[in-house]
Amino acid sequence: MTTTATGARTATTGTTPGPRGLDAERVSWSVGGRLILDGVDATAPAGAVSGLLGPNGSGKSTLLRVLAGVQPPSDAGARVAFDDADLLGLGRRKRARVLALVEQEASTDLPLTVLDAVLLGRIPHRSLLAGDSDADRAVAHRALATVGMTAFAEREVTTLSGGERQRVHMARALAQEPALILLDEPTNHLDVAAQLDALRTLRALAEDGVTVLAALHDLNLAAQTCDHVVLLSEGRVVAAGDVRDVLVPDVLDPVYGVRTEVLTHPRTGRPVLSFELPG
Numbered sequence: 001m002t003t004t005a006t007g008a009r010t011a012t013t014g015t016t017p018g019p020r021g022l023d024a025e026r027v028s029w030s031v032g033g034r035l036i037l038d039g040v041d042a043t044a045p046a047g048a049v050s051g052l053l054g055p056n057g058s059g060k061s062t063l064l065r066v067l068a069g070v071q072p073p074s075d076a077g078a079r080v081a082f083d084d085a086d087l088l089g090l091g092r093r094k095r096a097r098v099l100a101l102v103e104q105e106a107s108t109d110l111p112l113t114v115l116d117a118v119l120l121g122r123i124p125h126r127s128l129l130a131g132d133s134d135a136d137r138a139v140a141h142r143a144l145a146t147v148g149m150t151a152f153a154e155r156e157v158t159t160l161s162g163g164e165r166q167r168v169h170m171a172r173a174l175a176q177e178p179a180l181i182l183l184d185e186p187t188n189h190l191d192v193a194a195q196l197d198a199l200r201t202l203r204a205l206a207e208d209g210v211t212v213l214a215a216l217h218d219l220n221l222a223a224q225t226c227d228h229v230v231l232l233s234e235g236r237v238v239a240a241g242d243v244r245d246v247l248v249p250d251v252l253d254p255v256y257g258v259r260t261e262v263l264t265h266p267r268t269g270r271p272v273l274s275f276e277l278p279g
């Protein structure tokens with residue numbers, strides 16, 4: 001493993017095959033007799049930013065939680081591989097050394113300083129009884145710098161704004177130095193510059209070899225940032241692949257119940273979408 005500028009740990013290239021990323025098959029999850037995820041197959045290639053898209057209630061958060069091992073799939077046939085390791089078979093601590101989950105409304109009620117909250121990300125990497133080392137603190141400070149929160153290190157998390165908390169969640173995940181990062185609406189609460197900054201951080205992680213899968217509502221942000229997208233509707237994958245193939249009217253209109261127009265950004269060549277209600 002090597003540690004990179006963003007703090008990510010990536011597989012050192014050599015004669016061994018490169019990282020393959022995330023590959024989930026037949027993931028189902030039900031509650032109270034209702035099938036919320038229905039045999040989802042989804043991939044997130046290593047070294048790419050992948051977007052998990054879909055209308056409200058389509059199952060994005062649930063899928064991220066199952067992939068992260070927070071809730072077990074309800075069907076024994078599910079398989080979640082990451083670089084050929086069986087993620088569902090890993091113990092909690094080992095899994096936390098591989099993947100970080102940034103949840104949408106992560107709890108921040110504990111009276112912790114920002115630095116202490118970010119240091120929680122180091123727990124999987126040290127022995128159970130050890131305190132924070134200088135190296136842990138250096139990683140945490142680097143993560144805070146990456147999200148632009150250095151000046152807030154000694155503030156109590158409970159006093160932060162929604163956008164500031166969102167950045168702290170991201171910093172905690174970066175401090176975990178994951179090879180796979182799963183994020184639920186990482187741009188929630190962020191202003192437009194902060195959204196672009198968060199997505200630039202994800203892009204930098206991907207360039208360092210980290211596998212990134214982020215649930216996103218804003219299809220234009222997804223179009224601008226993602227290499228690969230997975231589109232969910234009612235707990236099923238309805239399309240997956242390159243943004244240019246998935247973010248098209250024939251795919252989006254029936255799923256979101258809108259009329260989509262797609263333009264091409266004159267500089268980046270990426271899709272720019274506009275929407276209206278039909279009729």
Ligand SMILES: Nc1ncnc2c1ncn2[C@@H]1O[C@H](COP(=O)(O)OP(=O)(O)OP(=O)(O)O)[C@@H](O)[C@H]1O
Nearest residue numbers: 031032036054055056057058059060061062063217
């Ligand atoms: N613990 C639960 N008990 C009952 N229903 C649940 C539970 N967890 C999720 N659901 C339901 O499963 C469906 C999918 O929820 P999920 O949060 O995964 O959707 P989502 O795509 O992330 O939605 P959003 O875009 O609105 O955040 C929703 O209808 C939700 O109400």
